[in-house]
Amino acid sequence: MNKVWAPKTRATSPSSTKAAENAAYFASSEVVVAEAGTQATATAEPMKYIVLTGGTVSGLGKGTAIASIGVVLKSHGLRVTAIKVDPHLNVDAGTVSPNLHGEVYVLDDGGQVDLDLGTYERFLDVTLMSGHNITSGKLFEQVIQRERTGQYLGKSVRMVPHVTDAFNDWIVDMARTCVDGSSQSPQVCLIELGGTVGDVECTVYLEALQQLAFQVGRENFCTAHMCLVPVMGSLVEQKTKPCQQSVRLLREAGLTPDFLLCRSEQPLEEEARRRLSMLCQVRTEHIVSLHDVSNIYRVPLLLAEQEVGANICRHFGLACAIPVISPSIRLQEQARYVLGEAREKRLGDWRMLADRLDTCIEEVVVAIVGKHSGTLDAYVSVVTALKHAGVEAGLHVSVDLIESQDLEPNTQRIDPKRYDAAWWKLRSAGAVVVPGGFGDRNIEGKVTVASHCRESQTPFLGIGAGMQAAVIEFGRSELLWTGANSTEFDEGTRHPVVTFMPEVTASTTGGTLRLGTRVTTLKTDMDSLARKLYDERPTISERHRRRYEVNLTMQGALEARGLCFTAHGDRGQRLEMCELTGHPFFVGCQFHPELLSRPARPSPPILGLVLAAAKRLERRLGDGNGCLCVGAGFERII
Numbered sequence: 001m002n003k004v005w006a007p008k009t010r011a012t013s014p015s016s017t018k019a020a021e022n023a024a025y026f027a028s029s030e031v032v033v034a035e036a037g038t039q040a041t042a043t044a045e046p047m048k049y050i051v052l053t054g055g056t057v058s059g060l061g062k063g064t065a066i067a068s069i070g071v072v073l074k075s076h077g078l079r080v081t082a083i084k085v086d087p088h089l090n091v092d093a094g095t096v097s098p099n100l101h102g103e104v105y106v107l108d109d110g111g112q113v114d115l116d117l118g119t120y121e122r123f124l125d126v127t128l129m130s131g132h133n134i135t136s137g138k139l140f141e142q143v144i145q146r147e148r149t150g151q152y153l154g155k156s157v158r159m160v161p162h163v164t165d166a167f168n169d170w171i172v173d174m175a176r177t178c179v180d181g182s183s184q185s186p187q188v189c190l191i192e193l194g195g196t197v198g199d200v201e202c203t204v205y206l207e208a209l210q211q212l213a214f215q216v217g218r219e220n221f222c223t224a225h226m227c228l229v230p231v232m233g234s235l236v237e238q239k240t241k242p243c244q245q246s247v248r249l250l251r252e253a254g255l256t257p258d259f260l261l262c263r264s265e266q267p268l269e270e271e272a273r274r275r276l277s278m279l280c281q282v283r284t285e286h287i288v289s290l291h292d293v294s295n296i297y298r299v300p301l302l303l304a305e306q307e308v309g310a311n312i313c314r315h316f317g318l319a320c321a322i323p324v325i326s327p328s329i330r331l332q333e334q335a336r337y338v339l340g341e342a343r344e345k346r347l348g349d350w351r352m353l354a355d356r357l358d359t360c361i362e363e364v365v366v367a368i369v370g371k372h373s374g375t376l377d378a379y380v381s382v383v384t385a386l387k388h389a390g391v392e393a394g395l396h397v398s399v400d401l402i403e404s405q406d407l408e409p410n411t412q413r414i415d416p417k418r419y420d421a422a423w424w425k426l427r428s429a430g431a432v433v434v435p436g437g438f439g440d441r442n443i444e445g446k447v448t449v450a451s452h453c454r455e456s457q458t459p460f461l462g463i464g465a466g467m468q469a470a471v472i473e474f475g476r477s478e479l480l481w482t483g484a485n486s487t488e489f490d491e492g493t494r495h496p497v498v499t500f501m502p503e504v505t506a507s508t509t510g511g512t513l514r515l516g517t518r519v520t521t522l523k524t525d526m527d528s529l530a531r532k533l534y535d536e537r538p539t540i541s542e543r544h545r546r547r548y549e550v551n552l553t554m555q556g557a558l559e560a561r562g563l564c565f566t567a568h569g570d571r572g573q574r575l576e577m578c579e580l581t582g583h584p585f586f587v588g589c590q591f592h593p594e595l596l597s598r599p600a601r602p603s604p605p606i607l608g609l610v611l612a613a614a615k616r617l618e619r620r621l622g623d624g625n626g627c628l629c630v631g632a633g634f635e636r637i638i
Contacts, residue, residue: 045187046216046217046220047172047175047176047186047187047188047189047216047220048187048188048189048220048221048222048316048318049171049175049188049189049191049212049213049216049220049221049222050066050069050188050189050190050191050222050223050224050312051191051193051209051221051222051223051224051255052065052066052069052190052191052192052193052224052225052226052261053193053196053197053206053223053224053225053226053250053255053257054193054194054195054196054197054225054226054227054246055196055197055198055225055226055227055228055242055243055245055246055247055249055250056196056227056228056242056243056245056246057196057228058195058196060226060227060228060263061226061263061290062116062192062194062226063084063115063116063119063120063192064119064123064296064299065226065261065290065299066082066120066190066191066192066224067082067119067120067122067123067124067190068123068299068300068302068303069190069224069303069308069309069312070082070120070123070124070188070190071123071124071300071328071347071350072300072303072304072308072309072347073188073309073312073313074124074326074328075300075304075309075325075326075327075328075346075347075350076309076310076313076318076321076322076324076325076326077321077324077325077326078187078188078313078318078321079180079182079184079185079186079187079188080124080126080186080187080188080189080190081126081128081132081174081175081177081179081186081188081189081190082117082120082124082126082128082132082189082190082191082192083132083133083134083171083174083175083189083190083191083192084113084114084116084117084120084132084133084134084192084194085134085135085191085192085193085194085205086114086133086134086135086136086194087135087136087193087194087195087199087201087202087205088135088136088137088194088201089135089136089137089140090135090137091135091137091138091141092111092112092113092130092133092135092137092138093105093112093113093114093115093133094112094513098372098375098377098378098379099372099374099375099378101114101115101377102114102115102375102377102378102380103115103118103377103378103379103380103381104545105117105118105381105595106515106516106543106544106545106592106595107127107128107129107130107132107516107543108127108128108129108516108517108543109129109130109516109517110130110515110516111129111130111131111133111515111516112130112515112545113128113130113132113133114133114194115377115380115381116192116194117132117133118380118381118384118595120132120190121598122384122597122598122599123300123599124180125180125329125330125598126179126180127179127180127181128179129174129177129179131170131173131174131177132174132177132179134167134170134171136201139163139166139167139170140163142166143157143162143163143166146166159204159207160204160207163204163208164204164207164208164211165208167204167205167208168208168211168212168215171189171191171212174189175189188316191209193205193206193209196246197225197246197249197250197253198246198249203253206250206253206254206255207253207254209255210253210254210255213255219315219316219317220316222258222259222312222315222316223250223255223256223257223258223259224257224258224259224260224261225246225247225250225257225259225260225261226260226261226262226263226290227242227243227246227247227260227261227262227263228242228243228262228263228264229242229243229262229263229264229268229272230242230264231264231265231266238264238266238268238269238271238272240272240275240276240279243260243262243276243280244276244279244280247260247280256281257280257282258282258286258315259282259286259287259288259308259311259312260276260280260282260286260287260288261288261290262276262287262288262289262290263290263291264289264290264291264292265291265292266291266292267289267291268287268289268291273287273289285306285307285311286311288303288306288308289302289306290302294354294357294358295354295357295358297350297353297354297357297599298354300328300347300350301347301350301351301354304346304347309322309346310322325344325345325346327343327349328347328349328350329349329350329353329598329599329600330600330601331349331600331631331634332631332632332634332635349600352634353391353599353600356391356394356638357387357390357391359638360390360391360394360395360396360638361396362394362395362396362614363395363396363397363398364390364395364396364397364398364430364431364610364613364614365398365399365400365428365429365430365431365613366386366397366398366399366400366429366430366431366432366433366609366610366613367399367400367401367402367425367426367429367431367432367433368382368383368399368400368401368402368432368433368434368435369402369403369404369407369426369432369433369434369445369446369449370401370402370403370404370434370435370437370442370446371403371404371405371437371439371441371442372437373401373402373403376399376401379401379435381592381594381595381597382433382435382463382594382606383399384594384597385593385594385597385602385603385606386399386433386606386610388597388598388599388601388602388603388606388607389597389602389603389606389607389609389610389611390610391599391602392600392602392607392630392631392633392634393607393610393611393614393616393633394633394636394638395610395614397610400425400428400429402422402425402426403422403442403445404434404442404443404445404446404448404449405441405442405445406418406419406421406422406445407419407422407423407426407445407448407449408442408444408445408448426449426452427452427456429458430458430459430613430614431458431459431460431461431585431609431610431612431613432449432452432453432458432459432460432461433460433461433462433463433466433606433609434446434449434450434460434461434462434463434465434466434469434470435463435464435465435466435594436463436464436465436466436545436546436592437464437465438465438488438547439488440488440489440490443465443469443486443489446465446466446469447469447472447473447476448473449469450462450466450469450470450472450473450474451473451477453586454470454473454474454477454580454583454586457583457584459584459585459586459609459612459613460583460585460586460587461585461587461588461589461605461606461609462587462588462589463588463589463591463592463593463594464545464546464589464590464591464592465546466588467550467577467578467588467589467590468486468497468498468548468550468588470563470578470586470588471497471498471550471558471563471578471588472484472485472486472497472498474558474561474563474580475495475497475554475558478561478562478563479557479558479561481494481495481497482494482495483495484497485497485498486498486499486548487499487500487548488500488547488548495554496551497550497551497554497558498548498549498550498551499548499549499551500547500548501514501546501547501548501549513544513545513546513547514544514545514546514547515544515545516543516544517541517542517543517544518541518542518543518544518569518570518591519539519540519541519569520539520540520541520542520567520568520569520576520577520591521538521539521567521568521569521572522534522537522538522539522540522566522567522577523565523566523567523568524538526564526566528564528566528579529566529579529585529587529608530566530567530577530579530587531566532621532626532627532628533587533604533605533607533608533628534604534628535604535624535627535628535629535630536626536627540567542589542591542592542593542595542596543591543592543595543596544590544591544592545592546590549574549575549590550565550575550578550590552573552574552575555575558578562580562581562582563578563579563580564578564579564580564581565577565578566578566579567589569590574590575590576589576590576591577589577590584612584617585608585609585612585617587605587608587609589605593605593606594606600631600634601630601631602630604628604630607628607630608628620632620633
């Protein structure tokens, strides 16, 4: 079972010593140098905390907003980290339905976390740990374990101070963890509190955060509150009452907002800004309009235009950081040269990304065929990785979600129109992605998709269960193994081409998968597409989330018919990648390449798929002397 990260524990955690402990910590003048993913014991300057709460309604985009604040602060030369607080009682997101809460995002250390941490990693270009996602389940589990082992010395364990102290300890410890590979501790910790102010689940966290604000000092603590400013009635007037009410609830909980982030369809009107400033006691320049924009990469630009970064620096007494202009993304040298004078402007590199996303004209349609087609959030990392690839390649990627069950013959009998519509989408797509998933529902539809792409020469990328569906289909069609299947779906199959991993358990579902970053070795004895995609690297590191794997004993028979396994893990005992000879792009991977995709560094397999859909892959490989050269597309001005 994978370990759940928890901060260091003390024998006792009395609230009476809390302020003294933090005062000693913040008074330290020792400069700390830490490896990525390690915890520093001291810092040269007080840690700055920015807490983002939400009001009125959920789903306003707090994750994108807090990540965008981080991007702006990075442009001021500050090192940032991010923590997401989820008030639900789940220990992690591993058993939560993607239909309800979106995809399960997997971190390097195997943590299964909320999808917002994916937004943090992509926007801030950091590597987070499972401890950066605090849930009530994790927190209460830790407190109860301390009580069971006598660490509270016989005291009656209460929400205050014991749970609140444990929460604040967790925050302080994780805030000092190096996340950007710079070997330096962060300077600013971004904290997003999930849910909305007024939810009963959030009460203990709001209490803890007001205590943290007192302990670290208001000069080191900033509260931002995100609320909705709707337009009601025929007068088309922006209404501020919902925002006022949520601020009132926030104040009742002991926190006073320093910034208001106002979500609206249109830019916030000056009258609405003036009214909010007067009634919420927030300075006018600290009331930020977060209106609709053409793509999410324009949100940091929107904040910078309203001087959010400079105002936060003033709040924290970091006036020296206001004129600083630092890169917000990592680009190759040639791509930076293409930026020209934009390099000297704040977020000039980020604006290039946003502009490319809006100005790409040539369209490619990529179909995502899975079992959760009701919402894009269920596959948000795949969709985002496709967008990253499109931006780099100068292509506009349109995504079509297809329910794999709709492609099965049974749907044709029950609902012919739905069946025909699904097949029309599939045949119209320039490329197909079959993402990961669990359970036998819809698996036959995924097998059908693999067959269609193999026979029609449509570019195909199978991820996790998608790769396994491709292997099942190949075994049935090319080797004539009737009933070939995975033991996940048919334990009694005569041809188990996919089997259970020996080191995991089937008795429980939470935290029992092969998780996190694993090293994969690319075979050097074959001229594979996989090696070209990864620029001839001998090994790669990608993130995993699976319980089943391709049966190693059947490798020879499958390869003899043309399905080649081009990468392996664990000293050749696991088959990590496969590809079909004679096909323009038919690739399967056991890992999840979408999880390491970044705006300026798209995932190699997904970039290859997008280029293959536009029939540009061969030319790109030729330009790179047989290598994909991820990032080279930015050298071309659109």
